[in-house]
Amino acid sequence: MPITKDRFDRISERDAHLDSDADRLLDFLIRHEDKAYTKSEIAEETSVAKExxxxxxxxxxxRGSVEHKSEYxxxxxxxxxxxxxxxLTAATARQYDDGDEFDVEKWAEYAVGDVEWPGETE
Structure with missing residues (x-):
């Protein structure tokens, strides 16, 4: 089964087995974004080992993916x-991209002029 780039980037040789646990925990918390849970409740709901x-x-x-207050x-x-x-980005791209390559010239008609970025030298 394919995995997302985000999940791929999180995998390390040392922690490869934990990433599936991380995905399961995060997916559970996202599905229940309006609630906060204790570690025990999360373990019970996700079948991830308590330890x-x-x-x-x-x-x-x-990583900034979850927040913690008290025991929740x-x-x-x-x-x-x-x-x-x-x-939103993916939906917008699908809406405007009919499988064609990105048209840089058309984009340039609407793009903002040259911008100097901090630390950029000519």
């Missing part, structure tokens, strides 16, 4: 916004 839930949630928090965990607004932005 793995804490370390996985800590890694997800370090929830998906972060940052994660939800990033996913919504990705979905």
């Amino acid at each position: 793995n839930v804490g370390p996985v949630l800590d890694r997800l928090r370090e 965990w929830r998906v972060s607004d940052h994660e939800l916004a990033a996913r919504a932005g990705t979905r």
Whole structure:
């Protein structure tokens, strides 16, 4: 089964087995974005081993994917916004891309003029 680029980027040789746990936890929290859960509740709902839930949630928090208060965990607004932005970008691309290559010349007609970026030298 194919995986997303985001999931691929999260895989490391050392933690490959944890990434499936991370995906399961994050998918669960996203499906229930309006609630916060304890580690025990998350373990019970996702069938992830209790001893793995804490370390996985800590890694997800370090990435900004989940938030933690007291004993409760929830998906972060940052994660939800990033996913919504990705979905919008993909939907927009599908709407305007009929499988053709990107037309740079047409885009240039509407693009903003030259911009100097910080640290850019000529």
